[in-house]
Amino acid sequence: MAERLSTDPYKGVRDFYPDGWARLQAMFARIRGTLALWGYEEYNASPLERAELYEAKTSEEIVNEQTYTFMDRGDRKVTLRPEMTPTLARMVAGKRRELAFPLRWFSIGNRFRYERPQKGRLREFYQADVDLVGLPEGEADAEIVRLAAAVLADLGARESDFVIRINSRPLLDAACAAAGLSADAGRRYLRLLDKKAKMTPEAFDAERASLSARDPLAFVDDAGAAPAVAAEKKKLLDFIATLEARGAENAVFDATITRGFDYYTGMVFEVYDRNPANPRALFGGGRYDRLVALFGGDPIPAVGFALGDVTLADFLETHDRMPGIADGRPQLYLGTPREGDIPAAQAFADTLRGEGCRVFVNLTDRSLGDQVRDALKRGIPLFAAYGPEEAASGTVRMKTLATGEEAALPASELPVRLKAGS
């Protein structure tokens, strides 16, 4: 005898029952609304990509150990997309002669990473990727950072709920060069810097000392020490001042923000929860000017950010800002006194549906009392029985379940009432 099949979802992924899916959709609906207001258009692509797309730009460890990669039946190496940016770069490069730059594009969908699941991290998650493609650093960067703040604000977050920490890759590169770090040591230093907030100062210094005699951050702090560092720092501080002047008042300079170390070439930022109970980076982004050039042709500069559903939901819940679920539920439960009344009830429901009303018709032989209970459990706000009496009289008694009120209405007036009440 075969073992019973498990009802659990695959490791690290979630089932979305209707309520859960509605919650996710409600969250992203808000985000879509904000992005539409800023002139961003939604695009999409298959989650299946050629594995080489990621091998070209990412470290070997990530591709080998942290992606879902397999051979298809035609011996093609396939990867389930772990992020959207390479796909975006591929799509942009593929139609670079036809697209109207600058592009303001976003995409919302699932991403796959083969990792050990833990708090805030799953093997499949949903993410909104927002990008402004085709403009060099300057106004585009300011728009992207302000848009990141606007997305949170439209989700109900206050400025006091989060802080935007901004840094610059050229600044870090200049500081590493000033401290005499090799390219390899610089890369390891960035990785260390990323962890600095979690370490004791002594532990940080000890590890740092193994990479260089002087801490590159010292050059960032002491602007007089290296002209190249000073120039990059001034540029970044000017940028932050611009953001403040345009209303993004919770943007601050933070020299420890590194944002990984792969394709970023300019400004990088991370949005942090200000609540001490949830001290995580919520999301981040930055400028990547060389990615599109991997597909040939002139480089196309770009700047963007990505916002995942798991950390965002944590954030909204800690601040009690989770949007109410968009209500696509039925408005009216149409009860059937006897099983034989179902065809007439469906026919009546069809006329209501024709008016745009969401109607649930009972198909069971349960008693009307049980059907009322059923409507309550399903959260359907209105109940009406439809049987021979109603068909003959053309009058329906509609009950508002929350209050118990009943109103006898001409059948033709139901759509009006449903629209008014919804």
Added chain:
RNA sequence: GCGGCUAUAGUUUAGUGGCAAAACUCCGGGUUGUGGUCCCGGCGUCGAGAGUUCAAUUCUCUCUAGCCGCCCCA
């Protein structure tokens, strides 16, 4: 990949080396044209496998899964 904790009904949890419990949910009935109450009944290989034992849901080991931390985080 490494480590910690956990696993008993659909859910949340008690409990015991000797007959497995409660609450809620669900299903059926009391109650065949309209409310959540109430009453009765039903729904378990105690995560899987092996070992110790007269006897294991309980003790031991292995595995699996979940949660949490490390690594990593594009």
